[in-house]
Amino acid sequence: MSLHASPGRVRRDASASPALAASAPSGTSDGSDAAAQSRAKRTAMPTLAGWGRLAVAGRETTTESFSADTRGAVLSRGLGRSYGDSSLPAAPDDKVVCSRLANRILAFDPETGAIHAEAGLSLAELNRIFIPRGFFSPVTPGTKFVTVGGMVASDVHGKNHHVAGCFGAHVTQLRLRLADDALITCSPTEHADLFYATIGGMGLTGHILDVQFKLTTIASPWVHMESQRVANIDEFLAALSEAAPRWPMTMGWIDCLSQGSALGRGILMAGRWAEADQAPRNPPSMPLEKRMPIELPNWALNTATASAFNSAYYWSHFAHKKTTLVGPEPFFYPLDAVTEWNKAYGPRGFTQYQCVIPRAAGARGVRDFMVLLTKLGGASPLCVIKDCGPQGLGMLSFPLEGTSIAVDMAISADLQRIIDHLNAFVIETGGRIYLTKDRFTRPDHFRAMEPRLDSFFHVRKRWDPHGRLRSAQSVRLFGDRP
Amino acid sequence: MKAVILGGTSGMGRAIAQQLAERGDAVFLLGLDEADLAASAGDLQARHPSHAPASYALCNLEKPEGFEAALDAADAALGGFDAVIVTAAMFATQEALERDVELTRRLVTVNYANTVVFCEHARKRLLARGGGKLVVFSSVAGDRGRKPVAIYGSSKAGLSVYLEALDHKFHEAGLHVLCVKPGFVKTAMTAGLKPPPFAGTPEGVAKSVLGAMDSGKPMIYAPSMWALVMLVIRKLPRAIMRKIGF
Numbered sequence: 001m002s003l004h005a006s007p008g009r010v011r012r013d014a015s016a017s018p019a020l021a022a023s024a025p026s027g028t029s030d031g032s033d034a035a036a037q038s039r040a041k042r043t044a045m046p047t048l049a050g051w052g053r054l055a056v057a058g059r060e061t062t063t064e065s066f067s068a069d070t071r072g073a074v075l076s077r078g079l080g081r082s083y084g085d086s087s088l089p090a091a092p093d094d095k096v097v098c099s100r101l102a103n104r105i106l107a108f109d110p111e112t113g114a115i116h117a118e119a120g121l122s123l124a125e126l127n128r129i130f131i132p133r134g135f136f137s138p139v140t141p142g143t144k145f146v147t148v149g150g151m152v153a154s155d156v157h158g159k160n161h162h163v164a165g166c167f168g169a170h171v172t173q174l175r176l177r178l179a180d181d182a183l184i185t186c187s188p189t190e191h192a193d194l195f196y197a198t199i200g201g202m203g204l205t206g207h208i209l210d211v212q213f214k215l216t217t218i219a220s221p222w223v224h225m226e227s228q229r230v231a232n233i234d235e236f237l238a239a240l241s242e243a244a245p246r247w248p249m250t251m252g253w254i255d256c257l258s259q260g261s262a263l264g265r266g267i268l269m270a271g272r273w274a275e276a277d278q279a280p281r282n283p284p285s286m287p288l289e290k291r292m293p294i295e296l297p298n299w300a301l302n303t304a305t306a307s308a309f310n311s312a313y314y315w316s317h318f319a320h321k322k323t324t325l326v327g328p329e330p331f332f333y334p335l336d337a338v339t340e341w342n343k344a345y346g347p348r349g350f351t352q353y354q355c356v357i358p359r360a361a362g363a364r365g366v367r368d369f370m371v372l373l374t375k376l377g378g379a380s381p382l383c384v385i386k387d388c389g390p391q392g393l394g395m396l397s398f399p400l401e402g403t404s405i406a407v408d409m410a411i412s413a414d415l416q417r418i419i420d421h422l423n424a425f426v427i428e429t430g431g432r433i434y435l436t437k438d439r440f441t442r443p444d445h446f447r448a449m450e451p452r453l454d455s456f457f458h459v460r461k462r463w464d465p466h467g468r469l470r471s472a473q474s475v476r477l478f479g480d481r482p
Numbered sequence: 483m484k485a486v487i488l489g490g491t492s493g494m495g496r497a498i499a500q501q502l503a504e505r506g507d508a509v510f511l512l513g514l515d516e517a518d519l520a521a522s523a524g525d526l527q528a529r530h531p532s533h534a535p536a537s538y539a540l541c542n543l544e545k546p547e548g549f550e551a552a553l554d555a556a557d558a559a560l561g562g563f564d565a566v567i568v569t570a571a572m573f574a575t576q577e578a579l580e581r582d583v584e585l586t587r588r589l590v591t592v593n594y595a596n597t598v599v600f601c602e603h604a605r606k607r608l609l610a611r612g613g614g615k616l617v618v619f620s621s622v623a624g625d626r627g628r629k630p631v632a633i634y635g636s637s638k639a640g641l642s643v644y645l646e647a648l649d650h651k652f653h654e655a656g657l658h659v660l661c662v663k664p665g666f667v668k669t670a671m672t673a674g675l676k677p678p679p680f681a682g683t684p685e686g687v688a689k690s691v692l693g694a695m696d697s698g699k700p701m702i703y704a705p706s707m708w709a710l711v712m713l714v715i716r717k718l719p720r721a722i723m724r725k726i727g728f
Contacts, residue, residue: 046676062668062669063669063670064492064493065492101493101684104521104522104524105524105528105529106525106528108531129504
């Protein structure tokens, strides 16, 4: 089996227009995507991109008066950290508003941890302000550069999913601007259909203006972490389920380039907030901000370099098991240490494939997925595994009880084929993919994964009868008007 | 520090208010919209709960008759302020201003005449109590007559000259004047414009402003990159300025 991200292949992609190379593998579009991109490039039209760096023509309005500016808008976005096209406009003239400057904390009750914040408040800000005061977000994704509005729209999950569920499970009230510009408040008891369609609804039910949720208390700003090297995928799954009842936070890094008996080897990390008497008196120091200084060329990250990195990382974990006290930054956000690390993939851009394989498919299902992934050549230094708890109430929320696997993949001519194969496998197991990461899933595949789609459409129709709200992703996957 | 911020609910003013509050300085907000002021005051309170709640009063740069009352309210709430920060101003594109002479009149009145009047009230109060800090946002647009910002820039040029003169005249008496010249910063004010390569963020500018307030600088460019850009622009011969569109 050849590995497709070979340097030669990548160089050829780059010699074409990067924008064209980026969208060429997208078999789901009729090429209008590519045309729009190259048009944007030629005429220096403003573009918007997700974290995967595939740009489309469009512009966003970023103002403090976010709430007022959502009038007439068809999509709002936060920090643009979704990987694919969730936060991108379906057409260059679609009005897109950015919540980033709507960053006020409207109320906070230190007795209960209840917080009311504008949608653009970032998790980085929230952590900076509240960790020293002994509070932390009930759920955090793997980056702190997200807004609370985005955390609702993606219904993010974290290392504690097996005990805490998704972020939406901790949201008590939302204020939205609906497609007809009306303002509305919803909660689990008030307009509950709208509330649960908005939790994980990718911003397609209304513009999320402000969010009320509950912070959890932490006894210290230090995390007690145990990490262990794991030799293969079966051992990994056993270790994850063994750690779950003992640790409130677990996740694993997998060397997805290893094969044979070492297939799925990696490092399992488990942690809990340290008690005050176990932690140093001083708060952990914030790591210095490092920035990816340049965009690396496309060939820099290839199978050989990724494989070398993975081996080095795996073997650098000397002891079989070790216990340390670490700060929240290296524990929750290791990749945030390098600002704009997405430039490491070069101008071609990248995507992340994240799926969840139900518990019913067993260890066998996960192992077969890893075998397929290796066979297809999803070369990447980043592969993350996590066991998820039960499905939450968000109508389109990603997690369900099983094993979630996330793999970064550089854009290549083969990518669409790889993702189609993986999706076909995931459908077989009864699993699904995470919209926040997705750019390449075919609409028929998504429908096959998502029996809840019709009830989501039903609620959406009720609150946006004319289908005004849309994104590039909703046009691609939900059949919204193009 | 006990600071009054005119324009402290939005853009760079909001970021300055947040950073002052977080480090424990008392803040009083002046602005146009009561609900917006209340939301911002709540935000400052949440960021620094051990402090007395931030309060606010309405103040509109188009209505100079209200300046004294607004400063009275600030003085009463803070028990005598020792810093006044003005980030509020009007912005309009050159095309819009050329189309609408009334808009031009309003903009130059707010950005120059009324801002100077507000500063005069403020600096008199500060000098009467032995000095203090007066921080006013001008603009890089005031450094040189340029085609795309002919009218807006001239209003800021007048303001910059006034602030420089204030610094010369009252420095000895204890008035520390800081003229902030922001380049392009992504806020509501510049929402319709295409950001240049090194556009700043409100948080970044606020950080530099607090640094300059503490170290006693009379003038800063923010982001600092603009100091270099404007050095070149100021030196460009007139014949070249006529030709280029910058």
